[in-house]
Amino acid sequence: MPCSSGRVEVLVQLVEQFGMPAVFVLMMLESALVPIPSELVMPLAGFMVSLGHFSILSVTLVASFANLVGSVLAYYTGAKARPFLPEFAIRHAEVADRFFERYGVKAVLFGRMLPAVRTFISLPAGLARVPVFEFVLFTFIGSLPWNAFLAYVGFLLGKNWELVHRYGIYFSPLILAGFVWFAIKSNKKRE
Numbered sequence: 252m253p254c255s256s257g258r259v260e261v262l263v264q265l266v267e268q269f270g271m272p273a274v275f276v277l278m279m280l281e282s283a284l285v286p287i288p289s290e291l292v293m294p295l296a297g298f299m300v301s302l303g304h305f306s307i308l309s310v311t312l313v314a315s316f317a318n319l320v321g322s323v324l325a326y327y328t329g330a331k332a333r334p335f336l337p338e339f340a341i342r343h344a345e346v347a348d349r350f351f352e353r354y355g356v357k358a359v360l361f362g363r364m365l366p367a368v369r370t371f372i373s374l375p376a377g378l379a380r381v382p383v384f385e386f387v388l389f390t391f392i393g394s395l396p397w398n399a400f401l402a403y404v405g406f407l408l409g410k411n412w413e414l415v416h417r418y419g420i421y422f423s424p425l426i427l428a429g430f431v432w433f434a435i436k437s438n439k440k441r442e
Contacts, residue, residue: 266295270304271310276317282317282394285370286370290401293314293401294404297310297401297402298406299405300402301408307399311395318363322386323386324373325373326376326383326386328374329373330380333380344378351379359376359386359393360389363392363393364393369397
């Protein structure tokens with residue numbers, strides 16, 4: 252998702268000044284339905300790893316636990332809001348029910364690895380009342396590879412991490428488009 256240059260600089264300053272607590276808060280907010288791009292936060296954390304401030308393992312675990320906390324907040328928001336939904340929104344909740352009935356908790360697992368989807372998958376999971384233990388487990392497991400990959404990219408780029416800052420936001424739509432293409436192609440084969 253596009254992010255203005257000023258907002259990017261704020262993210263950079265937060266991570267540089269506050270380190271791991273900033274990574275935790277930003278990644279928690281991302282999973283709690285606040286559109287903060289992990290595609291910028293995690294490569295910046297990886298850059299900090301290249302400077303010797305953290306380890307890839309520590310930033311991956313902190314970010315994944317943060318994703319879990321934010322996702323649980325969004326999950327419970329969906330679960331608690333369901334009885335209060337207006338009529339038109341109940342139909343959307345029923346669509347979420349059918350989606351999770353068809354794909355199960357795997358949707359949470361794979362949704363955590365997809366740009367944009369990862370930010371919002373928890374709310375419909377809560378609306379559909381996906382079993383909490385499975386939701387927590389698959390949210391955490393699904394967050395690990397995404398966070399590790401982005402941190403590693405930042406680590407590899409080292410001092411050139413600004414390339415991620417400048418061009419990284421364009422990779423999310425490409426990854427999402429690739430997933431949609433793969434899902435459509437797989438679905439056609441089953442028909």
